[in-house]
């Protein structure tokens with residue numbers, strides 16, 4: 001690989017499992033940070049709440065891309081996490097968004113690939129949607145699992161002490177941000193949210209700022225409305241995004257072009273057969289495919305640096 005080769009900002013349109021398998025063939029595509037906000041497998045219900053008092057209607061996420069019929073969600077989760085983990089630099093960090101619905105599958109897959117859990121960040125929504133059913137507590141939190149390969153990951157400790165809610169002290173693992181709304185929320189021609197699960201920019205920016213240096217590279221396998229690319233652009237990082245649904249590509253284009261970002265959009269790459277084994281790791285998920293010995297260190301506390 002020549003010294004002059006640098007990773008260009010790029011959006012790939014396709015299934016992230018195939019795109020990441022293709023990226024792996026070129027060592028240029030190795031990332032300092034991966035921020036992933038995968039489908040949560042919550043669709044199929046379609047609850048709606050018309051004329052909310054605080055304005056607008058509320059629709060439960062009900063998207064084709066969030067439905068897993070024949071395909072097992074656990075297997076999907078394992079496959080994309082395995083592909084992503086292979087693209088993470090030895091010093092890199094991977095953040096995965098989840099809720100109580102899918103956290104079990106996410107943690108199991110991370111366990112299976114041998115990743116080390118650094119923190120389970122709780123995102124407390126300062127403006128959660130009230131619980132329509134009134135039969136359980138209001139769901140006001142999501143989680144962001146922070147993983148690394150094992151040692152030598154980058155953490156900008158002093159920078160994080162400067163975050164507004166850290167008050168000059170160590171930043172904690174409870175992050176309070178409002179759900180994306182108002183001017184930040186991208187709207188479609190019908191004036192409804194253009195993407196149903198747009199994450200707050202401030203949340204993604206914090207995760208990237210905590211774990212990168214200027215010029216680092218970021219990957220988002222589930223680009224959605226392009227929040228990770230927008231945060232990376234603000235921080236001067238290079239980025240690669242992957243999104244399967246053509247309908248979101250224009251939203252991402254508009255969002256990034258309005259910020260003056262320089263990037264390309266690449267067409268769907270050819271499909272790969274994911275059934276082959278590599279590195280002794282199976283591309284197909286089977287329960288307990290990892291030896292017990294790897295499991296013990298999974299939740300162990302990291303040793304302090306030097």
Ligand SMILES: C[S@@+](CC[C@H](N)C(=O)[O-])C[C@H]1O[C@@H](n2cnc3c(N)ncnc32)[C@H](O)[C@@H]1O
Pocket residue numbers: 014015016017037038039040065066195197198199200221222223224225226227228242243244245248
């Ligand atoms: C939860 S949303 C991400 C939202 C994003 N974080 C944002 O702030 O806009 C997940 C996205 O992944 C896309 N997606 C679902 N399955 C995919 C796959 N196998 N490969 C690539 N993208 C996929 C969906 O179309 C959706 O836009």
